[in-house]
Amino acid sequence: xxKAAALVLLSTLFLLALAGTLSASVAFTPGExxxxxxxxxxxxxxDGKVVTIQGQVVGDGMVRGAFAWxxxxxxPFSNKSVEEGGALVGMSxxxxxxxxxxxxxxxxxxxxxxxxxxxxxxxxxVFHRACPEHGGDTDxxxxxxxxxxPGHGIVHSIQYPKLIAVILLSAVIALLWYALKVRRKxxx
Amino acid sequence: xxxxxxxxxxxxxxxxxxxVILGVGLIMAIPLxxxxxxxxxxxxxxxxxxxxxxxxFWLITENTCKVDRDLTWFHGxxxxxxxxxxxxxxxxxxxxxxxxxxxYLDACFDLMSGYTTTGLILIQDLDHASNGLNxxxxxxxxxGGQGIIVIALTxxxxxxxGAFKIYASEGKEEKLLPNVIRTARAIWMISLTYLVxxxxxxxxFLMKDGMAAGRGFLHSVWLFxxxxxxxxxxxxxxxxxxxxxxxxxxxxxVIFVIGSxxxxxxxxxxTGKRSxxxxxxxxxxxxxxxxITTFMLSIGFSKFGVYNSLTEFFRKGFxxxxxxxxxxxxxxxxxxxFYKEFGxxxxxxxxxxxxxxxxxxxxxxxxxxxxxGIFTKSLWGDIKGxxxxxxxxxxxxxxxxxxxxIDESLLKGTMLVLISYMVIYGVGGxxxxxxxxxxxxxxxxxxxxxxxxxxxxxxxxxxxxxxxKVYYIFMMWAGRLEFMSVFALFGLGIAIVRGxxxxxxx
Numbered sequence: 001x002x003k004a005a006a007l008v009l010l011s012t013l014f015l016l017a018l019a020g021t022l023s024a025s026v027a028f029t030p031g032e033x034x035x036x037x038x039x040x041x042x043x044x045x046x047d048g049k050v051v052t053i054q055g056q057v058v059g060d061g062m063v064r065g066a067f068a069w070x071x072x073x074x075x076p077f078s079n080k081s082v083e084e085g086g087a088l089v090g091m092s093x094x095x096x097x098x099x100x101x102x103x104x105x106x107x108x109x110x111x112x113x114x115x116x117x118x119x120x121x122x123x124x125x126v127f128h129r130a131c132p133e134h135g136g137d138t139d140x141x142x143x144x145x146x147x148x149x150p151g152h153g154i155v156h157s158i159q160y161p162k163l164i165a166v167i168l169l170s171a172v173i174a175l176l177w178y179a180l181k182v183r184r185k186x187x188x
Numbered sequence: 189x190x191x192x193x194x195x196x197x198x199x200x201x202x203x204x205x206x207x208v209i210l211g212v213g214l215i216m217a218i219p220l221x222x223x224x225x226x227x228x229x230x231x232x233x234x235x236x237x238x239x240x241x242x243x244x245f246w247l248i249t250e251n252t253c254k255v256d257r258d259l260t261w262f263h264g265x266x267x268x269x270x271x272x273x274x275x276x277x278x279x280x281x282x283x284x285x286x287x288x289x290x291x292y293l294d295a296c297f298d299l300m301s302g303y304t305t306t307g308l309i310l311i312q313d314l315d316h317a318s319n320g321l322n323x324x325x326x327x328x329x330x331x332g333g334q335g336i337i338v339i340a341l342t343x344x345x346x347x348x349x350g351a352f353k354i355y356a357s358e359g360k361e362e363k364l365l366p367n368v369i370r371t372a373r374a375i376w377m378i379s380l381t382y383l384v385x386x387x388x389x390x391x392x393f394l395m396k397d398g399m400a401a402g403r404g405f406l407h408s409v410w411l412f413x414x415x416x417x418x419x420x421x422x423x424x425x426x427x428x429x430x431x432x433x434x435x436x437x438x439x440x441x442v443i444f445v446i447g448s449x450x451x452x453x454x455x456x457x458x459t460g461k462r463s464x465x466x467x468x469x470x471x472x473x474x475x476x477x478x479x480i481t482t483f484m485l486s487i488g489f490s491k492f493g494v495y496n497s498l499t500e501f502f503r504k505g506f507x508x509x510x511x512x513x514x515x516x517x518x519x520x521x522x523x524x525x526f527y528k529e530f531g532x533x534x535x536x537x538x539x540x541x542x543x544x545x546x547x548x549x550x551x552x553x554x555x556x557x558x559x560x561g562i563f564t565k566s567l568w569g570d571i572k573g574x575x576x577x578x579x580x581x582x583x584x585x586x587x588x589x590x591x592x593x594i595d596e597s598l599l600k601g602t603m604l605v606l607i608s609y610m611v612i613y614g615v616g617g618x619x620x621x622x623x624x625x626x627x628x629x630x631x632x633x634x635x636x637x638x639x640x641x642x643x644x645x646x647x648x649x650x651x652x653x654x655x656x657k658v659y660y661i662f663m664m665w666a667g668r669l670e671f672m673s674v675f676a677l678f679g680l681g682i683a684i685v686r687g688x689x690x691x692x693x694x
Binding site: 075 | 226228229230231233234236237240241243244247248250251285287288289290309311312313314315316317318319397398399400403424425426429430431432434494495496497499500502503504520521522524525528529649650651
């Protein structure tokens with residue numbers, strides 16, 4: 001009886017381990033959305049595979065003939081940047097370069113930066129750990145490129161505590177300058 | 189017997205530091221102008237707060253610390269070492285007020301990284317940073333590359349006999365011209381000329397590569413400043429990978445290699461001594477160590493097989509190796525690629541290159557080619573001495589602008605600095621390992637910080653332990669000042685605590 005129970009237990013454990021291994025090996029299906037961190041951390045695994053990323057376009061759209069380079073960030077700042085009051089989450093940006101047909105990037109209205117929250121795009125394409133066409137760059141060659149959500153301008157309201165600090169410090173400077181002049185005069 | 193410094197000594201040091209901080213406040217006018225031109229009003233306020241704070245400090249020291257004495261060597265050393273720390277505190281104000289830093293410590297980290305032309309960053313959401321902040325980041329690495337003290341000397345210490353003492357305390361022992369103020373101005377002349385030429389080339393190719401004119405202009409100036417100063421900063425998170433441009437990589441490579449050469453070499457070439465390029469010990473040392481590490485890199489790459497073509501080897505391997513060797517830190521790969529895509533041998537080739545570093549009296553860090561040359565020549569002399577007759581006198585010389593015989597005191601000074609570098613690299617690496625990072629990653633980032641390089645294998649993030657941040661700040665500072673000024677600061681601390689008699693410092 002004990003032997004049978006042990007056998008059942010072992011079989012269950014074996015099946016669970018097998019299921020775990022199988023689920024890990026099929027964790028990615030081609031074209032599935034992948035966080036950029038996963039791409040960067042597992043370049044070998046995703047090399048040459050069709051992947052989908054989604055995030056904010058930042059910086060510039062650099063058109064080079066029939067194709068263009070755009071940079072996509074999918075970190076927490078891509079939802080709400082520091083300039084919009086987004087929380088500091090303890091990381092730098094997580095970016096991926098996308099090589100896309102120029103007409104596909106034309107609809108982009110806002111590129112993320114200090115004054116703008118960029119458009120949110122969804123890109124599907126082939127991931128290259130070391131792209132042979134681009135001198136070993138890590139990139140995605142887009143096969144489909146869609147703007148999901150338009151970006152917007154960021155309103156920076158004046159931060160009055162800083163203004164008050166400037167006024168107070170300026171007053172202190174004026175006093176110290178006057179004191180210095182008096183001191184120099186008396187020394188002369 | 190250790191003398192306790194008098195209040196006059198301390199006042200003189202504070203007055204010197206006040207002048208340095210005035211210099212920091214004045215150069216904030218440039219990012220302030222950029223922020224105004226870009227209508228970034230909150231950034232304008234950040235710089236106004238920074239400038240007014242600097243001017244307040246300067247006026248306090250002018251009012252309370254001015255004494256009728258000139259600086260001695262010891263004062264110069266302390267002003268240089270302490271001046272950098274105080275300048276870090278004041279310079280970090282606009283950084284911290286921008287809201288892109290988790291803490292003031294993180295802002296100070298980036299400031300010290302900039303001043304010391306290191307290039308490691310803890311800034312968050314860089315891709316949304318303002319033009320004003322980016323101008324400040326790059327300007328301080330450009331200014332830091334020439335030496336903050338050099339700036340102060342150029343404009344604020346004119347006529348002071350103690351000027352050379354501060355100048356030399358910043359890790360620059362060479363006088364290009366008989367007068368140190370003129371030397372400082374010559375350094376600026378060289379740097380500004382290259383700024384115009386380098387930025388123009390970068391601008392042309394950024395235009396060709398599809399960047400808009402306004403941003404292209406700013407990026408060209410920033411990329412030049414980052415490369416020339418061997419700081420390695422760039423305005424976007426992807427650093428040089430952002431541009432996907434072979435031309436931009438070639439131009440920045442040329443800029444940082446030239447920038448890593450000794451100012452004395454630049455001056456010799458400028459004044460017609462072109463043969464100096466071939467004869468100079470630092471150029472020879474750099475060429476040899478570059479060849480050795482390139483060979484190591486190629487073995488590493490061939491074993492790992494990620495970057496196979498010659499173009500890939502050049503753009504991903506050689507570029508990053510040269511960036512490391514010149515202690516620049518511009519990078520064309522992700523931080524994680526150094527240990528996941530390069531492999532062990534290639535990664536350690538870069539660590540070795542970073543540890544050796546660039547030229548003395550340049551914007552670079554590390555052991556320096558001059559010291560490697562002195563050490564190697566001295567070793568060669570010892571070997572020759574062993575196989576020579578007992579009565580033979582074996583002496584070695586190096587050529588650095590002029591012929592210099594290697595004697596006991598030169599070798600002693602060289603070894604002291606070499607050992608100091610090895611100690612800070614080692615302690616930094618071990619600290620990283622103690623915090624659970626892999627040995628290769630720990631040593632990669634520690635050597636990068638200590639040699640003022642700025643490449644990272646992923647350890648340096650805003651979430652790294654605070655103790656490591658503090659130690660990295662120390663490494664960047666001590667490495668940049670080449671230890672002597674740092675030793676002097678410790679000496680002052682000891683003199684204040686343990687000094688027995690009140691007496692003027694020598």
